[in-house]
Amino acid sequence: MSDNRKYYYLKLKENNFDDDSIVLLESMQDGVLYSNILLKLYLKSLKHGGRLQLDEDIPYTAQMIATITRQQIGTVERALQIFLKLGLVEVLDSGTFYMSNIELLIGQSSTEAERKRAARLQNKALSAPRTSGGHLSDIRPPEIEIELEKELEKEKEIEMDKLKLSLQGYNYGNRYITWAIRNHGGYSAANALQFSQEQAAAYGWERYGDPEYVPHVLRYYSGGGLFAGLFGNQQIVTIAKSQLGNEGGQKFWSWWGFTQREEWCACFVSWCAEQAGLLQNGAVPRFSYCPDGVDWFQAQGKWQAAGSIPAAGSIIFFDWDHDGVSDHVGIVESCDGTTVYTVEGNFGDAVEENSYTVQSTSIMGYGIVGTK
Known part of the structure; x- marks a missing residue:
């Protein structure tokens, strides 16, 4: 066990x-x-x-x-x-x-986490090891992790295509869905316009439905997960918490574009922001170096001083050795007025929840997250 x-x-x-x-x-x-x-x-x-x-x-x-x-x-x-x-x-x-x-x-860890880390260090083979039962073990080399990420991206694209088809079908009626799948394999902006024109001609109307219904709805969609960006700062917190337990951060530093491990706390924050649609709408910068994040928020006039009460979803920057240069970054989960609760990547090389006093001298300040 x-x-x-x-x-x-x-x-x-x-x-x-x-x-x-x-x-x-x-x-x-x-x-x-x-x-x-x-x-x-x-x-x-x-x-x-x-x-x-x-x-x-x-x-x-x-x-x-x-x-x-x-x-x-x-x-x-x-x-x-x-x-x-x-x-x-x-x-x-x-x-x-x-x-x-x-x-x-x-420092913090679990015996199970330490076991996995040790196994990963020993695992140099390109093929995934198997258990005696023939199932893939939970120890996967980077190549398999990358393939899984690609599969997840494909799944997200498929889900988005289904969403677009459903949205346009909601506007036109179910006949459009059947027609689009049979004739075109799904939704496209071109076939939405074609269907509108054909139906308008058939009924002698000036127009039929809204051929741009999908882009009209999706302009409120900022990217990342479905309907990301519609729920305020809580969305980035929810996304960050969904990654708790991730170890090694390969998912985040490879998403950034690094080909080998880098200190990945900022990559984690940027990845969560992208999933929440906050990169796309300019609310959070894409950064891998903590001081760059500090500079951006300060230049935008979106910097909140240490010692104050941050809102959920704010980006929290730390200065461990108090030299005026940020060493670490995370996401504020909540604050009760005396304690700040956070989700942080690359804390002990894992995604972890932590807490600090509001007056902690290691907190450098906060990036205020909000749309432009």
Whole structure:
């Protein structure tokens, strides 16, 4: 039985303990003990995005922290005061302790995901491996992934052709559908006009129906999935969430045009925007480099500063190392006023949901999504 439980881990750089705040901390009396408490708090906060909580409703108190770290309450209280002064911990408006810069340290995976990643690295053959039962395994080389993408595109084209035939049939009546399939194999703008002219002549009318009914309706269709773009910013969120669990991002960076793996968070955002019709109507740029996305939104006057409340569907940009250059990008799923919930590509090389405090110093700002 596969193990799909999710695990969280700390990603510590080799020079983590050379950071000024850690050096100052460990130079204090009982500093090494405080450093140990700090690491335990980081670990406890991982599954809640940096917030020290027992569950979604119960934040840890100093007494609870003393219990879980197996330290005296006085030691924990002194440690928390020091952490606050050094900027290692913040207190949210709700009173919950929040581990600063946790975004730089979070890693997450599942044993099943790790198994698949390891298998993909070992899989160098061009043919897909098979199980003992003769079925294709879930490990596919890039060539097969590309073929599947082509098949999906063909299916989308077929569905669009059916939609056009149905729309024109709605305007003309079912006789058009039968006539178009029998004589032309389906809808076309030319045969829609031909049918209108023939029917008008047969009945002695000046015109029959609207031969341009399909383009009249589809001008409200922006591209991507059927009726994408008709439902506001929520459409890009829905599309992004449909990709949760994708690992490796080949679907997104190959769509962009790369022939080998690239850091693909921006490719993911651009792909979702295209599927939602937001590239086509100029609401979101097509970008693969995060700073290019920032530049575009700022130049368009569609930039929202960090620390504010973003709308669902906004494009969230991050600056992990606080050097003024965006390192990562995702899509805002929702915001409750204190926490921003996101869907991000290339987070641990997968599409994942995450959350951050509105005041997180790693949030650089937001691109406002709206039609021109």
